[in-house]
Amino acid sequence: MSTRLKELVESLGGQLIGDADTQVSGIAPLSDATASQITFLSNPKFRPQVAQTQAAAIILSAADDAVVGADYHGARIVAANPYAYFAKAAQFFAARNAIPVVPGIHPAATVDPGAHVAASAHIGPNVVIEDGAVIGEKARIEAGCVIGRGVKIGSDSCLYPNVTVYAACEIGARVIIHSGVVIGADGFGFANEGGTWVKIPQTGRVLIGDDVEIGANTTIDRGALADTVIEEGVKLDNQIQIAHNCHIGAHTAIAACAGIAGSARIGKYCSIGGAAMIHGHITIVDHVHVSAGTLALRSISEPGQYTGFYPIAKHGDWEKSAALVRNLNGMREKIRALEKSVKQLTEKDNE
Amino acid sequence: MSTRLKELVESLGGQLIGDADTQVSGIAPLSDATASQITFLSNPKFRPQVAQTQAAAIILSAADDAVVGADYHGARIVAANPYAYFAKAAQFFAARNAIPVVPGIHPAATVDPGAHVAASAHIGPNVVIEDGAVIGEKARIEAGCVIGRGVKIGSDSCLYPNVTVYAACEIGARVIIHSGVVIGADGFGFANEGGTWVKIPQTGRVLIGDDVEIGANTTIDRGALADTVIEEGVKLDNQIQIAHNCHIGAHTAIAACAGIAGSARIGKYCSIGGAAMIHGHITIVDHVHVSAGTLALRSISEPGQYTGFYPIAKHGDWEKSAALVRNLNGMREKIRALEKSVKQLTEKDNE
Amino acid sequence: MSTRLKELVESLGGQLIGDADTQVSGIAPLSDATASQITFLSNPKFRPQVAQTQAAAIILSAADDAVVGADYHGARIVAANPYAYFAKAAQFFAARNAIPVVPGIHPAATVDPGAHVAASAHIGPNVVIEDGAVIGEKARIEAGCVIGRGVKIGSDSCLYPNVTVYAACEIGARVIIHSGVVIGADGFGFANEGGTWVKIPQTGRVLIGDDVEIGANTTIDRGALADTVIEEGVKLDNQIQIAHNCHIGAHTAIAACAGIAGSARIGKYCSIGGAAMIHGHITIVDHVHVSAGTLALRSISEPGQYTGFYPIAKHGDWEKSAALVRNLNGMREKIRALEKSVKQLTEKDNE
Structure with missing residues (x-):
């Protein structure tokens, strides 16, 4: 399904230079784009590729347009943030090509009569929804998910197959949760008595804000007494562990295989690199970037990038x-x- | 549902000072407890909060009671180990508030006629139990779990949703297994022949003792020829990997994201920090504590704490x-x- | 079920010395083998055990046979690679003892009419197969697996319970995928716009070659625009994360808990140790061995072993x-x- 550039610009903004009726059917990098696609220049180092690309149109910044715009044969969209514009254009094409989600509850799902499922929601086969759970409008719960008692899932959220959400957890709107994720399992809390461990019941919840995305097989434990909180806009990659009572500030991004130990508090707009480990009970302020493979043992009170791993060698x-x-x-x-x-x-x- | 202090002390022990008819409905930290809750003092540094807490009663040690007991307005329970007492009191309240588990096999479960399920066990929807499996009294197998051929699960054990147990593995009594756990997948065993890998069938089992807890998405591989063994009382956090033929001694606790390579042998009463990695074929004696983020490459023959990670810096x-x-x-x-x-x-x- | 040595040698090769009618019913290490089993010597340091073993037969190299063959009471199979021969002999016995897989679709499976399932394939209970998926001859899809739209799974492949494969991914023949694996979840791709994250739709696929094995709870993300590729013969252990657009060369083995960041390219015949982390966008040539716990930050252009972790100490x-x-x-x-x-x-x- 192809689109005229003017539709794209009407929807996403930007300044269009060239033929507004140019048809594009998708988006691809400079080197791969075909004559029916739009491309983008988000890094000045690729400027030399602009003259050669086959793409019918290009998204680029005003600064890049001033240098290479004239060399390009097709239509241009000048955008303040070409990479974000590319992301939105890709979303635009993806939405057009998406297979529509059919509302309703699959006959092989098991929904407790005490649960409330919005009529516009999609509930796949073998989904289990327990008593008191509330599933919002146009939410999509795919095959094999298990939604515990009293769980709330906001509108337009999507749970891919085989996600488990334990009782009482709350998930906001437009949240994406990938397969194998476990939300709300017990935190790791024990008292030691003469060498053996006495379990401390974990009675807090997990609260997840709007627009969060959670990667495959990530786990977020419920709080011990208080709640574990993931604020809005947080993006979590795969195989991350977030322990009980953590608090992750809004719009922080955490890469795969990272671990956040109990009661750690991470600020807003932070980034945590892959396989980085954040110690328990520490506080990291806003705008801190912890490099991959780094163990943060103490609180960090100043924004900046922090690193600590052994350099590789023969x-x-x-x-x-x-x-x-x-x-x-x-x-x-x-x-x-x-x-x-x-x-x-x-x-x-x-x- | 509230409880008189005397019921608590009859059940859990400790010396009660004050009004035995004081009603408490739950437990909370010193700073958060309301007038209908009991609180606890497990660390002398919080002594100054005792005079201010709203809590109707407090659990504390004789040493702390001697210092701050007189400052406190409510009833006191003097206990040898206040933190363990807190854990047990929290269990007491949790048990009172728990929704009773209904015995029986959900109609959407698939139980092989050759399996034996105790009448008091609870089998949730979409559970699959294969031929020859034995599920003990009052065991609770939640939605989507798959229990392989010949698996044994002891009484009072609880498998949260979407746990997989491969054929022939044995799980003790009062074991708690969180969602996404995989018990008994093949160990990583291959012989190299001219650059390509020849699979070595993994024919051992996983044997899990009584009172073990296993966190979400943890994996424990079956042995190659012999068995992988997790002794009683071991506590495993989330996303841990335990490779084939490992042996984890009783009451050892392992924090999230740790990895234990093949044939490693860890003693009793050890602790392994988050994301620590234990090399294959090494032996660690009892009472060893490996810090978070540490790679243990060689056997450890002396109790103590061991550490090795690069210090973080700007x-x-x-x-x-x-x-x-x-x-x-x-x-x-x-x-x-x-x-x-x-x-x-x-x-x-x-x- | 026992086997004559001559059947073993007819099937697997090797030079038989001694009674070809010797019956063996299984395989075990030198120290554990009983009089009805065959054993193997793959490391010269165990030569002294050869005279003592109870085993009815032994697999060993010509070099070892020259030294200890005469000391041994039973039949010998002289093989070029005794460890690979052991692996194949173990496969031989495992195949004999295997419970046959019953072809057909379990009544509790949900198979879209637009999917194509080979008549010889086995589809377990609660499996979901979506529109356009193709399941090859004698493939085995166990309970609770979810196979997305248009997925292709080659012949003789085995998916253990609770595996999720997202839409459009392709899996070769004789592939083994363990429980909890997630293939084709979205890669971690976002554009930053004023501090918040704009999702980049992940429209590539995951392509998995023949004879690959993937351990429990491993995740392999789909590509952003191009595909994520795992070439033939690759062996992945448990809890590995492979990010979008990675390319893993044939016959490379990766140990548990390793993470491969986006667009990394790893050569053929490499090995990556447990919990090693490979940075994004780097290239590692063939025959590189990265040690456990090592973070590879830059491309590696020369074969060899590379290491970098902090030494453990008291x-x-x-x-x-x-x-x-x-x-x-x-x-x-x-x-x-x-x-x-x-x-x-x-x-x-x-x-």
Whole structure:
């Protein structure tokens, strides 16, 4: 299904230069786009590709347009943020090509009579919805999801197959949850008594704001007494663990395999790199960026980027450097001894 | 539903000071408790909050009671281990508020005629129980779980939705398994033949003792020839990987995102921090504590705490220190050269 | 069910020395094998056990046979690669003991009329197969799996329970996918616009070659515009994350808990250790081995083994070495000052 550029610009804004009736059927990078597609330039280093691309149209910034706009054969959309414009254009095409979601409850679903499912919602086969759960308008709960007692799921949210939401958790509107996600399992809370562990019942909930996305097989535990909170606009990648009583500030993005330990508090507009680990009970202010593979052991009170991982090397070189790291104290002692000797020599020399 | 303090003390022990008819309906921290709740003091640093708390009653140690007991307006329960007492009191309230589990097999479950399910067990919708499986008294198998051939699940165990247990694995009594857990998938075993991999069938089982808890999306692989063993009382957090032929000693606790490689043997009463990684084929004795983010490459034969992760820093500082770590050998060479020069100077000086 | 050695050798090759009618019913290590089993010697360090083993037969190399063959009481199979021979013999016994898979679609499965399922395939209870999906001959899709629109699954592939495959992904022949795996969830792609995130629709697919194995709870994201590709013979352990647009070369093995960030390209015949993390957009050539717990930040253009993790130590020793690592720059400054002083002293001395 193809679209005229003017429809795109009417919907998404931007300044159109060239033929507004140009038809485009999809979006692709500069090097791959065909003559029926639109492309985008979001990084000046790709400017030289603009003259060569086959694309029928291009999205680019005013700064890039001033340099390479004239070299380009097709229509241009000048946008303040070409990468965000690309994302929205891709959404525009995806929406056009999407198979419509059919409202209704599949006969192989098990919905408790005490649950409330909006008439416009889609409930797939083998979904289980327990007593007191509320599923919002146009929500889409795919095959095999299990929605516990009293759970609330906001309108237009989408749960892909085999998601589990434990009792009493609340999920906002337009939330996307990928397969294998577990929301609201018990936090890891035990009291030690003579070496054995006594379970502390986890009676808090998980509260998830609007416009959150949660990647496949990520887990978010319910709070111990208070709640675990994920604010609006947070984006979580796959296989992330968020422990009980964490609080993740709005619009923070966390990459895959990261772990956030219990009661950690992460600010708004932060980013946490892949496999980074945030210690329990620490606070990270807004606008902090923790690099991949980094363990944040203490609170971070100043915005900025923080890093800590061992540099990779050829195995033999690593062995040497690791042995020296273990023996840094020995190295320091040698420096101290040298300082002492040099001081004595200097004093003698000056006598 | 509220409870008199005397009922609590009859059930859990402790020395009651004050009005035994005081009614409490739940438990909360010192700062949050309302006048209808009981609270607890498990850390002396919170003593100053005791005089201010709204709570109708407090659990505390004899030592704390001697200092702050007199300042407190309500009833006191003096306990040897106030934190463990809190956990048990919370269990007491949770049990009172729990929705009773209904025995029986949901009509949307698929139970093989060759399986044995105790009459008091609860089998949820879309559960699949294969031939020869045995489900114990009052066990609770929630929606979407798949229980393979010949699996044994002990009495009072609870499997939350969407757990998978492969054939022949055995799970003890009072075990709690959270959603997304996979027990008994094949271990990662291959023989290399000219660059390609030949699969080694994994014919061992997973054996899980009594009173184990397993967090969401954790995976425990079956043994190659022998079994993978998780002893009684072990507590596993979310997203942990336990490889084939591991042996985890009783009452060991492992935090989220940790990985235990094949044939590793971890002792009793150990703790493994979040995202720690235990190498294959190593042995760790009882009472070892491995810190978060630490890779244990060799066996540990002495109790104690072990740590190894790169300290976090501002990104620019990390870049400098990482460059120096790579070049530690250069630093050592410089120290050696200095030592030589200083020795020569000293010898000359003494001539 | 027992087998004569001559059947084994007819099927798997190797040179048989001794009684070809020797019956064996299974395979076990040297120390555990009973008189009705066959054993194997794949590492010369176990040669001393050969004379003692109870096993009725042994698989070993010509080199080992020359040394210990004469000491052994039973029949011997001399093989070029005894460990690979063991793997194949174990497969031989496993196939004999396997419960046959019954072809057909379970009545509790939900198969769209627009899907094509081979008559010899097995579709378990609560499986959902959507419109346009194609399931190959003798494929086995176990309980609770969800197969999206247009997915292709090759012949003889096996999906264990509760696997999710998103729309349009393609899986080759003889692929094994363990429980909890999610194939084709959206990659983590967002454009930032004024601090909030705009989702980039993920319209690529996941393409998985023949003879791949994927461990429990591993996730492989679909590509953003192009596809994510896992070539033939790749072996993935549990809880691995493979991000959008990655390309994993044939016969590469990746251990548990590893993470491969977006658009990373890993060569053929590589191995990636447990919990290793591969940065996005980097290229690793064939025959590279990345050690466990290592973060590969830059492309690797030379075969070999690469390592980078902080050495573990007693906690107090680690604290000292970590403090020194943070202060390496101070140490370098001291060395420079010493070099300067020593130079001055030496010059004075030579005056």
